[in-house]
Every structure is written in structure tokens, then in C-alpha cells.
Amino acid sequence: MTAAENTFENLRLELRRGCLTLAVLAQLKEEHYGYTLRKDLAERGLEIDESTLYPLLRRLETQRLLVSEWREQDKRNKRFYRLSPEGEQILARLLDEWNTINTSVSRILRETDAETK
Amino acid sequence: MELLERYLQAVRKYLPMRRQDDIVAELRANMESQIEDRESELGRALTQGELDDFLRKMGHPMMVASRYQPQQYLIGPTIFPMYFYVLRLAMLWAFIICMIVAAVVTPLTQPGGQAVIDALFRTPGVLVQVAAWITLVFAAFDFARTRYPQACPEIPGITQNWNPSSLPPLEKAEHSGKPRSLTQTVIEIVMGVLFLGWLLLIPHHPFLLMGPGAAYLQAGPFLLAPVWWTFYWLLIAVNIMQISWKCIELARGTWERPSRLLQMISKAVGLIPIIFLLTMQDHQYVLLKNPLADQMRYGQTLHQVNEGLHFAFIVVCAIVVVQLAFDIGKWILEDYRGRIAKA
Numbered sequence: 001m002t003a004a005e006n007t008f009e010n011l012r013l014e015l016r017r018g019c020l021t022l023a024v025l026a027q028l029k030e031e032h033y034g035y036t037l038r039k040d041l042a043e044r045g046l047e048i049d050e051s052t053l054y055p056l057l058r059r060l061e062t063q064r065l066l067v068s069e070w071r072e073q074d075k076r077n078k079r080f081y082r083l084s085p086e087g088e089q090i091l092a093r094l095l096d097e098w099n100t101i102n103t104s105v106s107r108i109l110r111e112t113d114a115e116t117k
Numbered sequence: 118m119e120l121l122e123r124y125l126q127a128v129r130k131y132l133p134m135r136r137q138d139d140i141v142a143e144l145r146a147n148m149e150s151q152i153e154d155r156e157s158e159l160g161r162a163l164t165q166g167e168l169d170d171f172l173r174k175m176g177h178p179m180m181v182a183s184r185y186q187p188q189q190y191l192i193g194p195t196i197f198p199m200y201f202y203v204l205r206l207a208m209l210w211a212f213i214i215c216m217i218v219a220a221v222v223t224p225l226t227q228p229g230g231q232a233v234i235d236a237l238f239r240t241p242g243v244l245v246q247v248a249a250w251i252t253l254v255f256a257a258f259d260f261a262r263t264r265y266p267q268a269c270p271e272i273p274g275i276t277q278n279w280n281p282s283s284l285p286p287l288e289k290a291e292h293s294g295k296p297r298s299l300t301q302t303v304i305e306i307v308m309g310v311l312f313l314g315w316l317l318l319i320p321h322h323p324f325l326l327m328g329p330g331a332a333y334l335q336a337g338p339f340l341l342a343p344v345w346w347t348f349y350w351l352l353i354a355v356n357i358m359q360i361s362w363k364c365i366e367l368a369r370g371t372w373e374r375p376s377r378l379l380q381m382i383s384k385a386v387g388l389i390p391i392i393f394l395l396t397m398q399d400h401q402y403v404l405l406k407n408p409l410a411d412q413m414r415y416g417q418t419l420h421q422v423n424e425g426l427h428f429a430f431i432v433v434c435a436i437v438v439v440q441l442a443f444d445i446g447k448w449i450l451e452d453y454r455g456r457i458a459k460a
Contacts, residue, residue, distance in 0.1 A: 034147040035154075051176045054147060055184035058140070062187075078146045 020048055022098060024056060025083060025091045028066060033078040057081050065090055120165070121148060124172050131182030140185055148175070191256045193263070200255040204248060211247045213442045215240040217435055296373035302363060309360040316353055338411045339419070342404050344397055351390040359383055377448050384441050391434050400427040 001009070023046050027037060034054050041048055060066045065087035068079050083091065125145055129137050152171065156162055163171070175181060183189060192200050219236035261268070315325060323331035334340070362379060366372045394402070400423045405411045 033150075034143065035150040038147075039154075049176075050147065050151075051181045051184055054144065058185060076146055076149065077142065078150075079143045 020046070020052070021056065021060070022091075022094055024048075024053070024060065025065060025087060025094070028081055028083045028087075029091075031080050031082040033073075033080050037081070060087070120168055120172065121145075121152070124175070124178060127178035128182050131179050132185055133187075136185070144181075187263075191252070192259050196255060196259055196262070200251070203255075204251050207247050207251055208244055209446065211244055212240065213439060215243055216442065217438055297375065299367075299372065302367055302372040306360060306363050306367065309356065309363065313353070313356045313360065316349075316356065320349070338406055338415050339403050339422075340406050342401050344394070344402065348390050348394055351393060355386055355390065358386060381441070381445060381448065384437075384444065388434065388437055388441070391430055391437065394430050395427075395434055400424060402426045 023041060024037070027041060032040065034050075034057060037057075038048060038050065038053050041053075057066065057068075061068055061081065064084055066081045067084045068081045070077055070079050072078075125141050125148075128144065129141050132140055152163060152168075155167075155171070215236075219233055219240070319326045323334070327334065362383065363372075366375060403419060403422050403426070405415060405419060
């Protein structure tokens with residue numbers, strides 16, 4: 001991997017990290033267990049590694065943004081996660097922040113594009 | 118599925134003890150669902166190779182388990198700047214102290230060059246130990262801070278309540294500042310020549326150095342050892358060299374920005390006379406005029422005077438070495454910053 005590729009990869013991971021948390025919280029308005037959550041996110045265009053997603057779920061639960069319970073489904077015990085009331089509040093605030101950033105970046109790009117043309 | 122069990126067993130070994138069962142059970146459920154999905158897509162069981170690929174994609178057991186750790190770093194970003202600052206400072210001082218011990222203290226306390234070489238070779242070990250202890254202390258502090266934030270004190274200077282007015286004043290840019298003027302250079306040369314003249318007059322008129330003490334030395338039972346003559350001529354040579362260097366600068370028109378390298382060399386050469394005195398065997402700087410007659414009466418005083426002088430030379434030498442090391446360090450740092458700025 002070249003130095004430029006390495007830099008790009010680091011920046012890409014940094015950019016994705018926060019976005020993934022937001023996507024996971026948003027997706028867990030409905031109850032999921034780890035694997036189906038991953039599948040649903042992938043179907044919506046957001047691929048995420050198992051080794052990233054499963055520890056992330058644990059971390060969000062430790063931060064009280066998610067709640068979980070063990071339940072049997074298809075003859076197998078699975079841990080199901082969903083957004084907690086505290087998580088709902090945080091998600092709403094994060095979405096506001098996300099929209100503000102998105103709007104600002106779009107405006108900056110539009111204006112700088114117009115200036116360079 | 119034996120391979121999956123082996124994989125989970127390997128992951129378990131790296132997990133936090135209290136949560137091992139829970140995490141492994143969840144991982145197993147997720148991985149088995151994924152394998153089942155894949156098998157129903159293919160309409161057959163996964164081959165050994167396909168299972169290998171699946172586990173390889175999951176990642177090395179150690180890496181997978183590490184992501185479940187509450188803390189994935191030894192020293193976190195909050196205290197890392199302070200850690201790095203303390204580490205650099207401690208390493209610099211440890212290095213300076215090692216050099217003083219090797220170059221000044223060891224030759225005076227142990228005979229032979231081998232002792233100096235041994236002392237020099239001990240330096241890397243000392244530096245590693247210093248770095249290890251500092252890292253250990255900061256890692257322990259960060260560990261405690263992460264787990265018991267209420268019980269740990271706030272770090273002064275990097276909390277949100279720091280005071281901008283407590284910032285240190287602007288440092289003078291020594292080298293990029295006002296250039297040395299012609300008048301200043303000429304005054305330095307004139308003063309140097311006057312000082313040299315004063316030095317040359319001392320052997321004929323000792324009161325110029327010792328004042329009334331010269332008369333006491335002449336009348337008293339003590340006399341200066343011949344080693345002082347060598348010291349004296351070394352001092353003269355160093356002064357002549359420094360004056361000559363300033364004259365050359367004046368002649369070449371380079372007095373405004375004197376060479377840093379020559380400044381360092383000049384300071385280092387200034388160490389030669391004092392090191393010469395330090396290497397004197399038996400520390401006989403002052404002698405008795407009539408040793409046979411006065412040894413009983415003044416022997417003890419003579420010993421105390423010589424040991425006192427020797428200790429004073431060690432202190433002076435240590436101060437000059439530290440100053441020189443500091444100047445060299447500062448010069449290297451400024452040079453490095455200059456290169457970065459140009460790049």
C-alpha cells in the first residue's frame with residue numbers, strides 16, 4: 001500500500017466510524033440480533049465487518065444507548081438489541097448534528113465548485 | 118463445525134474474564150446463523166476451504182477479542198501529549214547525566230579508560246529503564262483515570278479550565294533576531310585582548326589575581342603546584358584562539374551571524390584547561406614549600422585545600438558540560454525546525 005493509499009484508508013476509516021454508529025443506532029429502532037442487523041445494513045449499502053459491528057453493539061449497550069436480551073429464535077439462543085429511551089434522545093441529537101454537517105459540506109462544495117468554474 | 122469451536126476457543130482466551138461466556142455465546146449464534154445462511158444459498162454444507170475463508174475474513178482471534186476490550190491503548194489521547202513531553206524531557210536529562218558520569222565522574226573515581234567505555238555502554242540501558250518507568254507510571258495513571266474518573270485529579274494545563282494568560286512569554290528568536298553589530302564585535306575583541314593582557318601580567322604581578330592574598334601566599338608555607346603553569350598556558354591558548362576567531366570573522370565580514378558550530382567548538386575547547394586540572398593525579402594543586410618541616414603542622418590543611426579545589430573543579434566542569442549539552446540540543450532543535458519550515 002502506498003503512503004497516499006494508507007492516508008486515504010485512515011481518513012476513510014475515521015469518516016466511517018461515526019457514520020456507522022449513527023447507522024447502527026438508527027437501524028436499531030427495530031429489534032435485531034447481530035447477524036440480521038449486519039445483513040440489513042449491507043442491503044441498504046452499508047457493509048460493516050462482523051469484528052467491528054459486534055463489539056460496537058456491546059459498547060453502545062455499555063453506554064446505555066441500547067438494551068439487549070437473550071431469546072430463543074429458530075431453536076437457537078440469540079441476543080437481540082434495540083434502542084433504549086436514552087439512545088433515542090441521543091440518536092435525535094446526532095441526526096441533527098449529521099444534517100447540519102451534511103448541509104454545510106454540501107454548501108461548501110457547491111460554492112467552491114462555482115468559484116473554480 | 119469443529120473448526121468454528123476451535124476458533125471460538127481461541128477468541129475466548131483473549132477476552133476479559135468476566136464476559137467470556139456471554140461474548141462467545143453471542144459470537145457463536147451470529148456466526149452459526151451466517152454459516153447457515155450461506156449453506157442454504159449454496160444448497161450444501163460449506164467445504165473446509167470455504168469455512169477457512171469465512172474465519173479468515175472474521176479476523177485473527179486476538180484481533181477480534183481485542184475489540185471487546187474496554188481500553189484498546191496503553192496511554193490514551195488525553196494524557197499522551199503530557200506523557201510524550203515528560204518522556205522527552207526525562208530522556209534528555211538522563212542522557213546528559215549519563216554523559217557527565219561517563220566523561221567527568223568516572224575518570225576521577227576509577228582508573229583506566231575501560232571504566233569510561235563501560236559507563237558509556239551503560240547509557241542505552243539507563244535510557245530504556247527511564248522510558249519504561251515513565252511509560253508504566255502514565256499507563257497506570259490512564260488506567261485508573263479511565264476506570265475511576267471521579268477519584269483521579271484533573272491534569273493541570275490540559276483541562277478545559279486552563280488559563281491562557283498563564284502561557285509562557287514569547288521566546289526571543291536568538292539566531293533569527295537582531296544581528297551582531299560591528300561595534301559589538303570590535304568591543305568583544307578589545308575586551309578579549311585586554312583580558313589576555315591581564316592574564317599575561319599575572320605571573321609577574323600576582324596581586325592582579327589574588328589581591329592581598331598574593332602577599333600571604335609568598336610569606337606563607339604554601340606554593341602553587343607546577344600544574345598551574347600548564348593550566349595557565351592552556352588558558353592563554355584558548356583565549357588567543359577565541360580572539361583570533363573573532364578577528365577572522367571581522368576580516369571575512371561574517372560577524373553579523375557567527376557560525377553556531379564555531380561557537381560550540383569554542384565552548385568545548387574552553388573545557389580543556391579545567392579537564393586537565395581534573396585529571397591531575399593525587400589532586401596536588403597546592404604544595405608545601407618545606408614539606409619535611411611543615412608536613413606535621415600544615416599537612417591536614419593542605420589536604421583539605423586540595424580536596425576543596427578538586428570538588429570545585431568538578432562542579433564547574435559539570436556546569437559547563439550541562440550548558441554545552443543544552444546549547445547543542447537547542448542548536449539541533451532549531452536546525453531541525455528550520456529544515457521543517459523550509460520543507
